[in-house]
Amino acid sequence: MKLYDLIRLALGALFERRTRAILTILGIVVGPLIIVAITASVQGVSDSALGLIEKDISPQDIIVVPNGKYISSYVVETLSQIPGVKVVVPYYTIAATMLTPQGPKPVTILSANLKELEVALPGLGLQNGLYPAGSSLNEVDVGYYIATPQYLGQPTYHTGQEITSCILLPDGSKKTITFFVTGELNNYGITLGTIDINRGLLASDSLGRSIYGSEYSGAIVVASSLGNVQNIVNQIHTYLGSYVQVFTTQDEITFIQQQVSAFNLLLAIVGSASFIVAFISVLTTMITAVVERTREIGLLMSLGFTRTQVMLTFLTEATIMGIIGGGIGILIGYLSSFAFLDLILSSPIFRGLNASPEFYLGQGIGLFISIMIITTIAGIVPAYRASKIEPAKALRYEV
Numbered sequence: 001m002k003l004y005d006l007i008r009l010a011l012g013a014l015f016e017r018r019t020r021a022i023l024t025i026l027g028i029v030v031g032p033l034i035i036v037a038i039t040a041s042v043q044g045v046s047d048s049a050l051g052l053i054e055k056d057i058s059p060q061d062i063i064v065v066p067n068g069k070y071i072s073s074y075v076v077e078t079l080s081q082i083p084g085v086k087v088v089v090p091y092y093t094i095a096a097t098m099l100t101p102q103g104p105k106p107v108t109i110l111s112a113n114l115k116e117l118e119v120a121l122p123g124l125g126l127q128n129g130l131y132p133a134g135s136s137l138n139e140v141d142v143g144y145y146i147a148t149p150q151y152l153g154q155p156t157y158h159t160g161q162e163i164t165s166c167i168l169l170p171d172g173s174k175k176t177i178t179f180f181v182t183g184e185l186n187n188y189g190i191t192l193g194t195i196d197i198n199r200g201l202l203a204s205d206s207l208g209r210s211i212y213g214s215e216y217s218g219a220i221v222v223a224s225s226l227g228n229v230q231n232i233v234n235q236i237h238t239y240l241g242s243y244v245q246v247f248t249t250q251d252e253i254t255f256i257q258q259q260v261s262a263f264n265l266l267l268a269i270v271g272s273a274s275f276i277v278a279f280i281s282v283l284t285t286m287i288t289a290v291v292e293r294t295r296e297i298g299l300l301m302s303l304g305f306t307r308t309q310v311m312l313t314f315l316t317e318a319t320i321m322g323i324i325g326g327g328i329g330i331l332i333g334y335l336s337s338f339a340f341l342d343l344i345l346s347s348p349i350f351r352g353l354n355a356s357p358e359f360y361l362g363q364g365i366g367l368f369i370s371i372m373i374i375t376t377i378a379g380i381v382p383a384y385r386a387s388k389i390e391p392a393k394a395l396r397y398e399v
Contacts, residue, residue: 127184
C-alpha cells in the first residue's frame with residue numbers, strides 16, 4: 001500500500017469521527033502552546049537583557065558599594081592601587097525632589113567625573129547638548145524619560161531649560177537649587193545599583209563633593225582586561241573584607257542565566273505533564289476507535305489488507321493527529337508569546353526593557369518531531385491490537 005493511500009484512509013477515518021478527533025487534537029495543542037509561549041517570552045527577555053548589558057556596561061566593570069552608608073577616599077585610594085585596575089570612578093547619589101507643575105517628583109542625581117564615567121559606562125551618551133562642566137554646581141543632564149512624556153507627562157525638560165530641585169543634605173536639612181539643563185541623555189537600559197539613569201539627573205563630581213566631601217556612595221572599578229576581573233574582586237575582598245559589597249557585570253549575566261535555567265526547569269516539568277496528557281489522550285482515542293471499527297477491520301482484511309497494513313493505518317491516524325496538534329500548538333504558542341511577553345514587561349523589574357519573542361527554528365522542529373513521535377508511540381498498542389483481530393470474528397462483531 002502506498003503512503004498516499006494510508007494518509008487518505010487515516011484522514012477519512014478521522015473525518016468520520018471528527019468531534020472526537022478535534023477534542024484529541026486540542027489535548028495535543030495545549031502542551032506545545034504553553035511551551036512555545038513561555039520559551040519565546042523568556043528567551044526574548046533574556047536576549048534583550050544580555051544585549052543591554054553588553055552594550056551599556058563594560059564586562060570589565062566592578063561595582064563597589066558600602067555595607068554602611070558611604071565609602072571613604074581611603075577606600076577609593078586602596079581600590080586604585082590594586083594591580084590590574086585601569087581606573088576607579090567614585091560617584092555620589094543625591095536624593096532630590098524636582099518641583100514640577102504637576103507637583104514634586106522624586107529623582108536621584110548621579111554625580112561623578114563624567115570623562116571617567118564614559119569609560120566605565122560605554123553605553124552612556126547624549127541625544128543632544130553637552131555634559132555639565134566639571135566645575136559646575138548647577139548644571140545637569142536629564143535622563144531619557146525625563147526628556148520624554150513617558151515619565152513626567154507634559155511639560156518635559158530639555159536642553160536650555162531650568163529645573164528647580166530640593167536636595168536632601170546629610171544633616172537632614174534641605175536645599176533648593178535651580179539647575180540648568182545642558183543636555184539630554186540617551187536611553188540607557190541598565191540600572192546602576194539603585195540608580196536608574198533614565199529617570200535621574202547627571203551632574204559633575206563637583207556637586208557631590210560640595211555636599212558630601214570625600215564620602216562617596218560607591219565606586220566603579222574598571223579592570224585593564226577581562227582576565228583581571230576575578231583577581232581584582234579577590235583583592236578587594238582581601239583588603240576591604242565585609243566593609244564593601246562587590247558586583248561585577250558577570251554577576252548580572254550569571255543571574256540572568258540562572259533565571260533562564262529556572263524557567264527551563266519549569267518548562268521541562270510542564271512539557272513532561274503536557275506530553276503525558278497528549279499520550280493518554282491519543283491512546284484512549286485510538287483504543288476506542290479500534291473497538292468501534294472492529295467490523296471495519298474485519299472487512300478490510302477480508303478484502304486483502306495485511307495485518308501490517310491495518311497496523312500502519314491506525315499508526316498513521318495517531319501520527320496525523322500529532323502533526324496537526326503540534327503544528328497548531330506551536331503556531332498559536334508563538335502568537336500567544338507576544339501577549340505573555342507584554343505581561344512580563346509590565347513588571348517594574350523589566351520596565352524600560354524592549355524585547356520581542358525569540359523562538360528558534362531548531363527548537364520548533366525539535367518540539368514538533370517530539371510531539372509527532374509521542375503520538376505515534378501512543379498509537380502503537382491500539383494499532384497492534386487492531387492488526388491481531390481475526391477477520392471472521394470481526395465480521396460477526398456487534399458494537
